[in-house]
Amino acid sequence: MKELFLPRSSWVLSGSVMGWGDSLLAVCDAIVFLTLDPAIRMNRLREREMGRYGEIDEVAHRDFFEWARGYDDPTFTGRSRLRHDHWLATTSLPVLRLDAAPQVSNLVKAVDSWRE
Numbered sequence: 001m002k003e004l005f006l007p008r009s010s011w012v013l014s015g016s017v018m019g020w021g022d023s024l025l026a027v028c029d030a031i032v033f034l035t036l037d038p039a040i041r042m043n044r045l046r047e048r049e050m051g052r053y054g055e056i057d058e059v060a061h062r063d064f065f066e067w068a069r070g071y072d073d074p075t076f077t078g079r080s081r082l083r084h085d086h087w088l089a090t091t092s093l094p095v096l097r098l099d100a101a102p103q104v105s106n107l108v109k110a111v112d113s114w115r116e
Contacts, residue, residue: 031093032111033084035098
């Protein structure tokens with residue numbers, strides 16, 4: 001990751017870096033944390049899987065969707081909203097929290113105006 005990102009003047013890394021990517025935080029300016037209503041998140045996830053595979057095999061995808069639903073359960077032992085909140089509380093970087101429901105262009109505007 002460092003070889004890919006550090007030579008660039010600016011970059012964005014999308015996804016959870018909690019744990020495995022902590023060493024990258026030293027070269028980050030900020031963290032943008034996107035949240036989404038769980039029902040909308042699961043619908044978007046289902047749509048993404050349909051786009052990838054053309055259809056959803058409920059049996060084959062059952063474990064994956066069950067895991068993804070666990071994100072919002074505070075007792076879930078995997079990657080979860082609660083664990084992300086705890087992780088974000090430990091960083092010294094500025095954190096911008098946004099609801100990911102608006103159009104991407106509006107999210108970009110929110111980030112750009114926050115950076116100014």
